[in-house]
Every structure is written in C-alpha cells, then in structure tokens.
Amino acid sequence: MTDDYYGVLGVQENATSAAIKTAYRQAATQTHPAHGNNASYQFSKLAQAYSVLGNDAARSAYDLRRRSTAPNRYQSVPTNSIDPEDTFARSMVEWAVELRGQGSTAAQIYSRLVSHRCPASIADAVAGLFDTGSYGAHSQAPAGAGPMGFNFSKLPVVVGIVGILGLLAFFAAREPSKPRDESIVVQSKDAPVAAASTPAAEPRPFAFLTGATALKDLDAATGAATRAAASFRFPKGNSLPSVDSGLFKSTVAAKIPIPYGSRTLYLLQAVPIQNQQYDCHACAVAVSALITSHSKTGEEVLAGPIQDLGMMGSWGTYDLSSVVLVEVGKKRPGLVFRHSWAGQGEYGSAVEIFGIEAKGLRRLGQFDTGADSTGALFCQEKKTTCKKYDVKMRFVRGGSTYFPVELTTVGIKRGPDDIALPTSETRLMKFNGKAYVQEGSDQDPAQSASDAAVPAQNAPGGAS
Structure with missing residues (x-):
C-alpha cells in the first residue's frame, strides 16, 4: 500500500x-x-x-x-x-x-x-x-x-x-549563487550621459578562483569553469574516465565554514563535457576541494592548491549534501563522505574520512558501513553465501590528536571459509599516524588511510 x-x-x-x-x-x-x-x-x-x-x-x-x-x-x-x-x-x-x-x-x-x-x-x-x-x-x-x-x-x-x-556535525551548507542585479536605470534628459550609462558592478563572489590556474573560462559570478583532464591529480586508486573532449565542467557544489578560525572550505565537482550523447553518461563525479582565507584587506583568497579527492557517485551525480563536517580530534575538524553502490542484487556502503589540516585535506581512512547481497542470484541459489549486515560507527572523544573510531557490526557476514554466519562484534580502531588500525594489531583494516589527497600542483590553484 x-x-x-x-x-x-x-x-x-x-x-x-x-x-x-x-x-x-x-x-x-x-x-x-x-x-x-x-x-x-x-x-x-x-x-x-x-x-x-x-x-x-x-x-x-x-x-x-x-x-x-x-x-x-x-x-x-x-x-x-x-x-x-x-x-x-x-x-x-x-x-x-x-x-x-x-x-x-x-x-x-x-x-x-x-x-x-x-x-x-x-x-x-x-x-x-x-x-x-x-x-x-x-x-x-x-x-x-x-x-x-x-x-x-x-x-x-x-x-x-x-x-x-x-x-x-556541521553538514556541507550549500550557498547557491545569487541572481545578478538586473536593475533598470532611467536616464534623465538633463543628466550627463556618462553618469546615466555607467552599469552597476556585477557581483563576483567567486573571484578568488582566478588564482586556481587549473580552472579555465571562469565565471566569477557562479564559480563555473572548465578543467582539462591533464590538470587532475588523484590519490592512488582513482582515475578519470576517458572522454572524447578531454574537458570537464567544474562547478562549486558546497561552501563550508571551517571551525576554529576564519577559513572556508569549498567542494568542487567536475563532470565530462560530452561530445556524444553516449559519452560517459554513467561516469562518477570528480570531487575536489580548496580552502580560502582572508587577506589583510579582507579579500577572500586561496589558502592552498586545489586538491582532487577522488571519483565519487555515479551517473554524473554525487549527493554532496551527505558530506558531514565532524571533529576527528580535539579541535581538529574533518569531513566524512558517504559512498554507496548497488548492482545485480547487491548493495554496499562505506564512509571516507578526511582531516582538515593547515595545508589542506588529509585522507585518514575508509570504513565499510554495511552490505546486503540477499537480492543477488548467488544468494538465492545458495543461502550460505548471503550477507546482510550494518556497521555503526562513532568517534570516541578524548584527548588524543585523532579520536579512535568504534565500529559495531551486527548481521550476517562471511567468515574465512566463505560461509555466512551471524556476527555481532565491536572493534576499536586507533590512528597510528598513517592509518586507522585495530587496537592491538599491526594490520590495516581501513583502506589505505595513509594516502593523502594529492594537490594538483605545489602552488595555489593547481596545475595549469
């Protein structure tokens, strides 16, 4: 019903x-x-x-x-x-x-x-x-x-x-571009021509992006720009899709005030510029970040280079409203990105954690948060191969530089012998300076937390 x-x-x-x-x-x-x-x-x-x-x-x-x-x-x-x-x-x-x-x-x-x-x-x-x-x-x-x-x-x-x-959490608060001022000036017949015809200055809220040399054809009013495929620098495991044009349309997707200071974080997303209707229509979105501060005159300026975080989402979209600003350590802000995927009767989800450091974003780790294969053909044919579980995650607040992460798993998971069994366990993951590892273990169950997001170039603005 x-x-x-x-x-x-x-x-x-x-x-x-x-x-x-x-x-x-x-x-x-x-x-x-x-x-x-x-x-x-x-x-x-x-x-x-x-x-x-x-x-x-x-x-x-x-x-x-x-x-x-x-x-x-x-x-x-x-x-x-x-x-x-x-x-x-x-x-x-x-x-x-x-x-x-x-x-x-x-x-x-x-x-x-x-x-x-x-x-x-x-x-x-x-x-x-x-x-x-x-x-x-x-x-x-x-x-x-x-x-x-x-x-x-x-x-x-x-x-x-x-x-x-x-x-x-201070979720990624979007700030849509304001419409341009389209006020009409009525000229007096006695007024000087120059004074009456001077147009009002258009708002340029994203003028600071002119310092990002990777962004071409910038519209300072909306933040829209073009990026060449060669300008992206992703962490290991990420790569751009191949597109005929070799160009991507970049837009400002989120603006996030960073706590404990006056800096602001912007999230950018880029999608292929299609020459053909079929050209990469199911591609993920290239998500990047940059941080701004203010000059002595109060002008917003880039505080560092563009950082390409990775390919996220699918079919040309990624829900950036799901991004959450959290405290990953004592007075240390961070971002948590949610990821999910589905296909052929299977579903999975994960979260990816970045710390917001003085010089930019640092990738801390990625954790599995659930899976469900009950709709898959192999599960229907052999129930012992099915899995369906959820992982509850929380940061354990304390005095450490980076808070430990507690993971509680409940449901049906496959064991070492690939047989699905009921599971109910809690693990404590601690950050060892490079990755989150299980307490008392040298293994790295988090996925490559040591790979920081790679700047597009060593100078503010990224590669040209």
Missing part, C-alpha cells in the same frame, strides 16, 4: 520545500523518543517521509510513481535505510545554521531549539558548534554527559557515521 508521505508530515501536495522542512521540524521535535512519549514509530515515519519530500529529486520520483502506479505495487522507501536519529540531527544542525546566519548567538540558538521541544541535550550539542567561549552557562551537564553537556548515555548510537558525533 502506498505511503502517504504528505499526510505523514501534514502538508499539501503543492507544499513548498520550506513548508515541508518546517512541518518536519515541528513534528519531529514533538515526537522525539527522548520525551518518553512512546512515539518512536511516528518519529521514524516522519524521518522516512522527510527523506523523500525533503529531496527534490526523490520527491519528483515519488510524485510520479504515486500517480502512475497502483497502490499495491508502489515500492516505498525501505524503513531500515533511513536512520531517524541521523535525519533529526541533520535537521537540527541545518536549523541552527540558518539561525546563525540570521545573527543568533549560541545561547539564542539553544533557546530557540528547546522552545520547540528539541531535547535539551541535542540542542546543547548543536548550539555548541557556535560557542565562542561564553556559551554554556545556561545548563549544567548531567551525570554521564560528554563535552558541551551532551548526555551520551541517553541517546542511541545510530547507524552510519552520525551517532553521537552527528550532533556535532
């Missing part, structure tokens, strides 16, 4: 994105399990509905299938693929970012969230992202509380990378 996501959120089918966002926030804060109101099912359904209606592409597909498919044949979003705590945490952080952009202080953000019944421990952790030192006196940390008064004992560890640290 078709799930009525509009009904779940209590909005009309023609509701705006802002209305859907507001409806979810209001309903989710009221039904959060922390209130002890036995509304966990409703809380989960709200997250499921918001994950679809809050995403333009998913909403369009949902609307189309809802109108064209019989109710008993409609395939709804699998409930186990949506983590309600993850969705709620991201929504509260997004709300806090909006409030901060409107001039609210950390204390005001905390008060606003709590006034809408966001659990105090979550509001405290989220508002703490914007703490400048004076914030925090509004509440006393309860017993068992972690940094910023966040009570670790009361909230579940959630699937994926969010968990406790997800409440500290």
Whole structure:
C-alpha cells in the first residue's frame, strides 16, 4: 500500500520545500523518543517521509510513481535505510545554521531549539558548534554527559557515521549563487550621459578562483569553469574516465565554514563535457576541494592548491549534501563522505574520512558501513553465501590528536571459509599516524588511510 508521505508530515501536495522542512521540524521535535512519549514509530515515519519530500529529486520520483502506479505495487522507501536519529540531527544542525546566519548567538540558538521541544541535550550539542567561549552557562551537564553537556548515555548510537558525533556535525551548507542585479536605470534628459550609462558592478563572489590556474573560462559570478583532464591529480586508486573532449565542467557544489578560525572550505565537482550523447553518461563525479582565507584587506583568497579527492557517485551525480563536517580530534575538524553502490542484487556502503589540516585535506581512512547481497542470484541459489549486515560507527572523544573510531557490526557476514554466519562484534580502531588500525594489531583494516589527497600542483590553484 502506498505511503502517504504528505499526510505523514501534514502538508499539501503543492507544499513548498520550506513548508515541508518546517512541518518536519515541528513534528519531529514533538515526537522525539527522548520525551518518553512512546512515539518512536511516528518519529521514524516522519524521518522516512522527510527523506523523500525533503529531496527534490526523490520527491519528483515519488510524485510520479504515486500517480502512475497502483497502490499495491508502489515500492516505498525501505524503513531500515533511513536512520531517524541521523535525519533529526541533520535537521537540527541545518536549523541552527540558518539561525546563525540570521545573527543568533549560541545561547539564542539553544533557546530557540528547546522552545520547540528539541531535547535539551541535542540542542546543547548543536548550539555548541557556535560557542565562542561564553556559551554554556545556561545548563549544567548531567551525570554521564560528554563535552558541551551532551548526555551520551541517553541517546542511541545510530547507524552510519552520525551517532553521537552527528550532533556535532556541521553538514556541507550549500550557498547557491545569487541572481545578478538586473536593475533598470532611467536616464534623465538633463543628466550627463556618462553618469546615466555607467552599469552597476556585477557581483563576483567567486573571484578568488582566478588564482586556481587549473580552472579555465571562469565565471566569477557562479564559480563555473572548465578543467582539462591533464590538470587532475588523484590519490592512488582513482582515475578519470576517458572522454572524447578531454574537458570537464567544474562547478562549486558546497561552501563550508571551517571551525576554529576564519577559513572556508569549498567542494568542487567536475563532470565530462560530452561530445556524444553516449559519452560517459554513467561516469562518477570528480570531487575536489580548496580552502580560502582572508587577506589583510579582507579579500577572500586561496589558502592552498586545489586538491582532487577522488571519483565519487555515479551517473554524473554525487549527493554532496551527505558530506558531514565532524571533529576527528580535539579541535581538529574533518569531513566524512558517504559512498554507496548497488548492482545485480547487491548493495554496499562505506564512509571516507578526511582531516582538515593547515595545508589542506588529509585522507585518514575508509570504513565499510554495511552490505546486503540477499537480492543477488548467488544468494538465492545458495543461502550460505548471503550477507546482510550494518556497521555503526562513532568517534570516541578524548584527548588524543585523532579520536579512535568504534565500529559495531551486527548481521550476517562471511567468515574465512566463505560461509555466512551471524556476527555481532565491536572493534576499536586507533590512528597510528598513517592509518586507522585495530587496537592491538599491526594490520590495516581501513583502506589505505595513509594516502593523502594529492594537490594538483605545489602552488595555489593547481596545475595549469
């Protein structure tokens, strides 16, 4: 039977994105399990509905299938693929970012969230992202509380990378280009011609990208540019697809203020410029990063070279809204990228962690976060080869330079003899300076964490 996501959120089918966002926030804060109101099912359904209606592409597909498919044949979003705590945490952080952009202080953000019944421990952790030192006196940390008064004992560890640290996540906040000023000047017959005809200066928010020599034909108003295939420098294991034109269209996909300073991180994505319709239509996206700072005159300038992080996503898209800014060590920000893949009845997922260092991004590691082969032909023919498991991941906060990572695996996994068996285990991974390794072991179960993202060139702006 078709799930009525509009009904779940209590909005009309023609509701705006802002209305859907507001409806979810209001309903989710009221039904959060922390209130002890036995509304966990409703809380989960709200997250499921918001994950679809809050995403333009998913909403369009949902609307189309809802109108064209019989109710008993409609395939709804699998409930186990949506983590309600993850969705709620991201929504509260997004709300806090909006409030901060409107001039609210950390204390005001905390008060606003709590006034809408966001659990105090979550509001405290989220508002703490914007703490400048004076914030925090509004509440006393309860017993068992972690940094910023966040009570670790009361909230579940959630699937994926969010968990406790997800409440500290400052997701990649997109800043779309503003439309150009198209104001009309009416010339007076008595006014000097030169004064009346002088056009207003066009906004150039991405003028700093002129220092990135790898970017050609730059539009400083939108950040769009062209890159030659030869200008990319990827870490080991990544390579560009072969395209007839040899050129890629680069766009600014995300802008992320970096905590503990005034630097800003930009994520760029590049896709092939196609000469033919069939030319690499299923290719992944080349994702790159660069960091800016401010000159003595306040002008935004490049702080380092473009760094090509790798090929991500497929079919010309990668959901950069899933990128999360986290704290990978004490006052050490980092980025977590989510990856997933599916084919021939199999599904897998992983997360890739980068630390944001003084000179750029450093790849710390990659961790498997789940797999499901129950739809594959080999699994249907031989059940002992099936696998279906999830990995819950969280950073264990402490005084170390890089926080240890705790991995909890639950489900069915293949053993050394390739026979699938029930699994329930927790491992602690510590960073040894090059990679995350299991505590007490010299092996490197994380995938090549020592390979840092390679700058396109040793000078700011990358290769020419």
